[in-house]
Structures are given as C-alpha cells and as structure tokens.
Amino acid sequence: MNERYSRQQLFAPIGEEGQKKIRGKHVVLIGAGALGTGNAEALVRAGIGKLTIIDRDYVEWSNLQRQQLYSEADAKERLPKAIAAKRRLEQVNGEVEIEAIVGDAGPEELETIAAMQRPDLLIDATDNFDARFIINDVAYKYHIPWIYGACVGSYGISCAFIPGRTPCLYCLLETVPQGGLTCDTAGIISPAVQMVVSYQMAEALKILVEDWSALRGKLVSFDLWTNEYAAVRIDGVKKDGCPTCGRHPSYPFLSYEQRTKTAVLCGRDSVQIRPSARRQYDLNELAELFRRQGLQAEANPYLVSVSLGDKRLVVFRDGRALVHGTKDVQEAKAIYYRYLG
Amino acid sequence: MTLVINGETVTVPDEVKTVSDLLAYFRLDNKLAIVEVNVRIIQKHEYGTTALCDGDRVEIVHFVGGG
Ligand SMILES: [Zn+2]
Numbered sequence: 413m414n415e416r417y418s419r420q421q422l423f424a425p426i427g428e429e430g431q432k433k434i435r436g437k438h439v440v441l442i443g444a445g446a447l448g449t450g451n452a453e454a455l456v457r458a459g460i461g462k463l464t465i466i467d468r469d470y471v472e473w474s475n476l477q478r479q480q481l482y483s484e485a486d487a488k489e490r491l492p493k494a495i496a497a498k499r500r501l502e503q504v505n506g507e508v509e510i511e512a513i514v515g516d517a518g519p520e521e522l523e524t525i526a527a528m529q530r531p532d533l534l535i536d537a538t539d540n541f542d543a544r545f546i547i548n549d550v551a552y553k554y555h556i557p558w559i560y561g562a563c564v565g566s567y568g569i570s571c572a573f574i575p576g577r578t579p580c581l582y583c584l585l586e587t588v589p590q591g592g593l594t595c596d597t598a599g600i601i602s603p604a605v606q607m608v609v610s611y612q613m614a615e616a617l618k619i620l621v622e623d624w625s626a627l628r629g630k631l632v633s634f635d636l637w638t639n640e641y642a643a644v645r646i647d648g649v650k651k652d653g654c655p656t657c658g659r660h661p662s663y664p665f666l667s668y669e670q671r672t673k674t675a676v677l678c679g680r681d682s683v684q685i686r687p688s689a690r691r692q693y694d695l696n697e698l699a700e701l702f703r704r705q706g707l708q709a710e711a712n713p714y715l716v717s718v719s720l721g722d723k724r725l726v727v728f729r730d731g732r733a734l735v736h737g738t739k740d741v742q743e744a745k746a747i748y749y750r751y752l753g
Numbered sequence: 754m755t756l757v758i759n760g761e762t763v764t765v766p767d768e769v770k771t772v773s774d775l776l777a778y779f780r781l782d783n784k785l786a787i788v789e790v791n792v793r794i795i796q797k798h799e800y801g802t803t804a805l806c807d808g809d810r811v812e813i814v815h816f817v818g819g820g
Pocket of ligand 1: 579580581582583650651654655657658
C-alpha cells in the first residue's frame with residue numbers, strides 16, 4: 413500500500429480498488445479561483461492521474477483571502493492563475509500530471525479537450541452562467557459527468573449532473589440567468605467556499621471510484637451565517653424537449669452565435685476581449701512599445717500590464733485582453749483597438 | 754399558516770396562498786429559485802396556481818453565480 417494514500421484507502425467505499433481507479437482518472441477543472449483552487453488541491457492530494465486547469469485570469473491581492481494555492485509572490489508577479497496553481501500543485505503531489513491552460517473556457521476550447529482527451533469529469537469553478545451552460549452542453553454531448561458549484565457571501569450551492577443518470581442544468585433552470593442576477597458583489601467568506609468544495613469533492617470521489625449509487629442526486633444549498641440548509645431531488649425535472657439532454661439535443665450553447673468575443677467579468681468592473689483571430693505577441697516587445705508611448709508597462713512571461721489613468725489594460729500572448737476599470741464593452745473595445753490595433 | 758421551509762417551522766401571513774406569494778414574501782421572486790413542495794418540484798408556470806396548505810414542507814434553493 414502506498415503510504416501517501418493509506419488513509420483514503422482505509423475508507424471502505426474507496427479501498428485499494430477505488431484508489432487504482434482514482435489514479436487512472438483525468439479531471440478538467442474550469443476556473444482556478446476560490447472553488448477551483450480548493451478542488452484542485454483536494455483532487456491532487458487524492459492522487460488522480462491528470463488534472464487540466466483552465467483559467468483566464470491572473471492572481472491579485474484580493475484573491476489571497478480565500479484562493480488557497482496562491483502566495484503574495486504570485487500576486488506581486490501577476491502570475492496567471494493556471495500557472496501559479498500548477499506550480500503549487502506540483503509541490504503538493506509530483507505524481508499527478510498537471511496541465512495548465514491560460515485562456516477562456518469557451519465552446520471551442522472545451523469541446524476540443526472533451527473530444528481529444530476524453531476526460532472522466534468536469535468540475536465547474538467558474539463565476540458565471542454563460543460558462544456553465546457551455547460546460548453543461550459539452551458534458552452531455554460527450555457523456556462526461558460535471559459538478560456545479562457556486563458561492564456568495566455565506567451561501568453556497570452544488571449539484572452533480574450525470575449524463576444518462578440525471579437531468580441537466582438546463583432542465584433545472586429552464587432559462588439562462590441574466591448577467592445582473594448572478595453577478596455578485598456581496599463578498600465571500602472562506603468557509604462558504606470550503607463547504608461547496610467539500611460537496612463537489614465528495615461527489616467527485618464517488619464518480620471517480622464509480623460508486624454511482626452513492627451519489628446524492630440532489631441540488632443542495634446552505635447558508636453558514638443564517639444556519640440554513642435545503643436540498644431538492646432533481647430526478648423529477650428531466651424534460652424530453654430539453655435542447656441539451658432531451659430526445660433531440662441541439663447543444664445550443666456550443667453554436668457559433670454563442671461564441672462571444674467580449675464578456676463583462678462578474679463583480680470585477682472589467683471587460684474581457686478576445687480578438688477574432690488569434691495573435692502571437694512578443695510580450696517584451698509589446699511592453700517596450702507601450703513604454704515608448706510614455707506609458708507604464710510591466711511584462712512577465714504570460715502577460716503585459718499597462719496603466720492608463722483609472723484604467724488598466726492587461727494583454728496575454730494570444731491577444732486576449734482584460735480592460736479593468738470599466739463595465740462598458742464599447743469603451744473597452746475602443747481602448748483595445750487604440751492600443752493594439 | 755405554518756409551513757416547514759428548509760427544515761424550519763415558519764409562520765407566514767394569511768395573504769400567502771400560493772408559491773408565487775411565498776417567493777414574493779421572501780423577496781425571492783426575482784431570483785432564480787427551485788421550489789419543492791412536499792417532495793415535488795414545482796415548475797415555474799405552476800407557481801401562481803400551486804396553493805399552499807398548513808403543514809406543507811417547502812424547500813427553496815436559489816441559484817448564485819460566484820465561485
Ligand atoms: Zn436537460
């Protein structure tokens with residue numbers, strides 16, 4: 413018995429057989445914020461075979477209160493979260509293969525991973541429903557279980573969706589939530605994060621050891637400050653006409669129209685812009701170009717950050733950019749094209 | 754009327770007659786919620802016509818986006 417996993421193997425529903433299964437599994441984690449770092453550390457310590465982490469953001473000081481894989485040095489360097497997470501996780505467990513993807517988890521990217529790598533599980537650690545409906549479509553199209561998780565303030569919610577066994581997120585919601593409804597600015601405390609991570613990880617372990625009958629089968633929610641708990645069984649809501657898991661699925665969130673090129677980031681006062689064609693910047697050259705215009709620019713191997721008065725432009729190698737200090741897509745686009753053409 | 758909401762016994766005013774009324778009373782009517790009454794999920798178009806009775810067990814879970 414490998415000492416490292418001895419306590420997990422002593423747990424009867426996992427055992428030696430379960431540990432072998434866990435070791436053979438590939439999990440894709442979408443988002444490396446609070447829920448993402450919690451799930452990532454738990455998965456890697458549990459000894460999965462491979463973890464793919466996709467995140468479009470970089471580490472900031474405000475993340476350190478709850479995003480458990482990051483350090484002050486990561487925030488100072490503005491390291492992309494996927495990269496900083498990979499570095500830390502490799503120290504935690506060198507046996508696990510970690511793939512870090514700095515970028516958007518759009519329909520193209522997720523579908524490519526699902527089709528090429530056939531992962532065993534997708535874990536949602538995103539902060540918006542646009543991404544979740546894409547995950548939901550990819551999961552049902554390629555028959556991969558996925559686990560929803562979200563939290564705000566002291567409240568959290570989670571649910572596992574299993575193609576062929578449970579209805580999907582679309583069946584449950586019927587409508588796609590509009591931005592304002594879910595962009596939370598109410599803050600967050602770390603126990604709410606950890607609780608959601610626990611619900612997600614428990615279902616993840618059951619899925620990885622293929623103990624299907626142990627799955628909760630419920631949408632669960634809690635509030636750790638008001639001491640409330642609620643859970644509803646989801647098996648009754650399956651709809652035959654569902655565009656994702658119904659009889660004639662069309663996977664609407666993977667269609668071309670859904671491939672939005674701009675996105676307002678939830679609660680961040682920031683807009684993300686993806687150029688229609690991929691670019692390839694030499695970041696040092698780009699930083700130099702900004703400096704010659706009298707601007708203050710800093711580069712690391714992954715991005716360039718430029719101060720523009722009360723706004724800040726952050727450009728990644730592939731041309732994707734974040735404009736901080738605005739929620740106005742047109743204004744953000746204007747800044748992007750002014751400085752990057 | 755007395756209901757068991759998310760496991761807690763709660764008394765609501767007489768004006769609360771349906772699931773719609775209940776969500777409005779708790780100011781959850783413009784949030785995205787899943788409502789279960791006596792272990793049955795109520796579809797959104799049934800909120801206005803689903804009457805609540807004394808002693809009903811109601812579970813309300815609302816969706817959030819952050820993570
Ligand atoms: Zn469905």
